[in-house]
Amino acid sequence: MTLKRATLAYGPRTLWEDLNLTVAPGEFLAVLGANGSGKTSFLKTLLGMTQLSSGTLMLDGAPARRGNRTVGYVPQQKNFAPDTPLRARDLVGLGVDGDKWGFRLRGRSYRARVDELLEQVGATSYGNIPVGMLSGGEQQRLRIAQAVAANPKILLCDEPLLSLDLNHQKEVSALVGRQAKDHGAAVVFVTHEINPILEHVDRVLYLAGGKFTLGTPQEVMRSEVLSELYGTRVEVLALDGRLVVVGGPDTVLDGHALDTLGSVTERELS
Numbered sequence: 001m002t003l004k005r006a007t008l009a010y011g012p013r014t015l016w017e018d019l020n021l022t023v024a025p026g027e028f029l030a031v032l033g034a035n036g037s038g039k040t041s042f043l044k045t046l047l048g049m050t051q052l053s054s055g056t057l058m059l060d061g062a063p064a065r066r067g068n069r070t071v072g073y074v075p076q077q078k079n080f081a082p083d084t085p086l087r088a089r090d091l092v093g094l095g096v097d098g099d100k101w102g103f104r105l106r107g108r109s110y111r112a113r114v115d116e117l118l119e120q121v122g123a124t125s126y127g128n129i130p131v132g133m134l135s136g137g138e139q140q141r142l143r144i145a146q147a148v149a150a151n152p153k154i155l156l157c158d159e160p161l162l163s164l165d166l167n168h169q170k171e172v173s174a175l176v177g178r179q180a181k182d183h184g185a186a187v188v189f190v191t192h193e194i195n196p197i198l199e200h201v202d203r204v205l206y207l208a209g210g211k212f213t214l215g216t217p218q219e220v221m222r223s224e225v226l227s228e229l230y231g232t233r234v235e236v237l238a239l240d241g242r243l244v245v246v247g248g249p250d251t252v253l254d255g256h257a258l259d260t261l262g263s264v265t266e267r268e269l270s
């Protein structure tokens, strides 16, 4: 997947400009940034749903287009209606056989693949339940199983960990990480919180205020780099093996980070 001199602007508002980026097969790119910085718009461009204002984009040797089967996509969470006439395993099955309505591959190999995917996202126990009856986190795990089902060459994920508990965040992150390392997918993973995926990430694209910075997590997740990007003082703290960004408009502190930060502050004060 390659972007050359890519710019996306809505009217006078530029989301990013002159972006040169190749995500190689097997590489895991995290896309970070504050609300409204353009993360979802970046994915929509890769999906062929939004056109670049200038520059070029090639996916697996061809221009981006909608409905490309080499691209797997986990959309931002939106719950199914309670009366959706689809069981959990049917939803996952839609991703398995390369055919929207699931007519092509049936029988034992189809069922075995669906079972395997359900297990990988911890959904075996609710495979036969209609999707609309499931919690947001349970539905989200199914969407991830559906997106990876056909081992897509390019896997695009829009905040897939939202509403998952810590254990499922870890499992799902590992599953997406394996799509890159074992199956050679180029992964683009939009997230507010880098910590759950940190061990899988090769590079970070950090968007802010119409600008971006690109590099390894070690290169990008640094106080001076993010301060420069935001144009204001931002601290990146490493606490307990976790990275906490403090001071930027997208400061996200989960309970764990707050606890840790609290204890550091207490220590420093005492």
Ligand SMILES: Nc1ncnc2c1ncn2[C@@H]1O[C@H](COP(=O)(O)OP(=O)(O)OP(=O)(O)O)[C@@H](O)[C@H]1O
Residues within 6 Å of the ligand: 010, 015, 033, 034, 035, 036, 037, 038, 039, 040, 041, 042
């Ligand atoms: N089709 C559009 N026309 C005009 N402006 C748009 C369009 N789509 C998005 N925007 C604007 O572009 C900006 C970036 O939106 P986007 O959804 O990409 O941000 P985001 O980084 O994904 O935010 P969040 O973290 O809140 O999901 C927002 O200010 C949004 O209002």
